[in-house]
Amino acid sequence: MTQFTELQPGRQRLKRGYLKCMLWFFGRAVQAAARVDPGVKSEFAAMPAPYTFCLGAFPNGPYMVMEKNDAGHVRHLGASFGQTPVHLQLMFKSLDCMFLVFTFQENTTTATARDRLFVSGDVPQACAVVRIMDMIQVLLLPKPLAKLAVKRYPAWSLARHTLVRAQVLFRAAAGF
């Protein structure tokens, strides 16, 4: 006889909570770095305005939504799209895939090579977002962790490694 059971897979509340916190702080750090870090600033300058992109996990999030408005200011819009049209979606195929990246078990490049990300939108802008992610990770994390998170640790100036990093951390914590 065939045994039949129906399973309703559960939710991973801890993983989801951790990722929500990470994305919340990450979004604020992107907003801060867009004002003080020259690399992030130039990446955003090359994007069209207005432009909205989101980073998240398929199918139920969590998400991080960023916007560059007409004036060129970059804002973190939080965790939901709302009524905002999103020009670029950069999504991990599952919450587990996102967890691997945000716990630094895999860097973004490896995750892309292992087919864990998909993009809905322009590929050049998606590449720019990945570069921004890498720069933010270098700015936020101590060097040993950042080395795990990016493919190659960048050789930045001392001022960028110290002053800009301090500014980004302070602004991200303060939220402006």
Add this chain to the structure above:
Amino acid sequence: MTALLRFFSRTKLCFGSHALAHLPFELSAMNGWKPFVLTDPPGKDARLHLDMARAFRNSDIPLGIAALSDDRPGACQEMEDLYHLFVDKGYDCIMALGTGPLVQTAKLLNLTVCLGPEILRSSAGPEQLDTPLLPMVFVPTRPSEGRETATKVTLEGRTFASEFLLPDLTVIAPDIMLGTPENQILDAGLTCLAVCGNAVAFSGNPLVRAHAATGIRLVRDALPYLVRHPDPDEIFCRKSRKNRCRPLAFLAHAAALSGIIRANTGDLTPRPSDNLSGRKAALALVKDLKARKTLSPGLSHLLLLLTDPDRYAASPGSRRADAAILAVETFIHDVSGTLETEAPNGDA
């Protein structure tokens, strides 16, 4: 001028660490939102369906899991039971978690759901089918012989053939393959070697030959390691477990490729090794290569695939075919410890 050729493969291969985590996305991309999972007794005993359920957490996709038992009734009756379960509960795609007969059952279920249960009862059903079927995912739980990714299925003597019987997606997750018995690993590897070796030596289709070359490289890299490290206790050590995962994934990948090759070798006349498996198939390959070495355009390529470029370059062009056959024999001997190359139709 290149002759007209045809290569068909609707199977997407997805493999590696955390490959199962891709399933919700891949299924939804095929418009599958309620999968019906078929598993076999070994898979059920190893609780692999729970690994599957774990991969679907956070996705809100419910899973129906049917564990086939050993004391199975007649194929038609079983298929009717599965058909009613599938239709009554509104499933929309099929996942086969296992190998061999289980995948045949999954293919038959797909046919039954799409063409109706009367196909089970009619004595002369359609044999070549052109109707698209439901999305089907194949998740092997051990390296197999590759017949799962082929285009044919048999029900009580009747053979149905359709390109749509190929799984749409094959997910190779090495974590769930640990614990595969050594003899099954050896059989799977040698069968893949036979299928791929046959294609490299005799197929005129460059795409088939390219797939076959990849399959041979995967078998060459994986099988000797798996045969030389048979200790099942090793899987409890984290590092050994990781070391064993990689070749197992290679072998499962080669098996899936050999199925795709089988589905595309229409330009080959049937070979003695086609219906054999394991060591018999490998020995049949050697016999076939010896018998037809003057007719084989790609035989010397086998030498390059099974040995190294230096040895290939050091062999004179006129001797490469013999060296290739010797390399195949040596490989079979190394992994299975046999030198006998007598008729494969016997009890070798």
